[in-house]
Amino acid sequence: MLKTTMEIEKAAIMLKLLGDKTRLTMVKLLEHNDCCVCEFVEIFNTSQPSISQHLRKLRDVGLVKEERRGQWIFYSLNKNNEYYPFVEQLLIQLPNQDHKLKELEEKGTRITCC
Template sequence: MEKTIIELEFAAKTLKLLGDKTRLTLIGLLKDQECCVCEFVEVLQMSQPSVSQHLRKLRDAGLVKERRNGQWVFYALNTSHETYPIIQQILEQIPDQKEKLTALEKAGLRIQCD
């Protein structure tokens, strides 16, 4: 399998975005599943506008995709982005964020945005 070389400018932009703890946490939460903005608000204990601003930066860079379902906005990792291999490597090196969503679910706070 041929290794893809990522342009330095794109790699630097991705690493700069993921240098923020909140955005890194968001990416970690999206590792295995899509999430709604309202779930991020609960997990991060941040205001919806603050969470949305971080997600906007990730979306504008192409690192995450958004899907609208009525009033709800769901986010997922953009696995086809050229810097996704960098994100994969980072996700392997940080603690799994899945337990935060599991704890939210156990507490009955996981929102069903259907």
């Protein structure tokens, strides 16, 4: 039988993780896009180590997965993760963030690492 509820402890962990504005925005961006660290560095105007730390936390709970493409690593939302149905309900409530990637494209800085 499909598990439809989540333990309070796991929900609290996920809410704490997504309580950070940067991580929440990253997850919303990854809802429909694969992104490289360098794109997040541009979007959030912050350092690569800081972005990598956020992504590590998301990856550690399995919410984000990574895929190597040549020498670069791209991140995507792991929709097969046990937490995804819970997270999906949060994402539905949030405004689309794809304009941030469009701004990078217009500036010519989308996927600057590739």
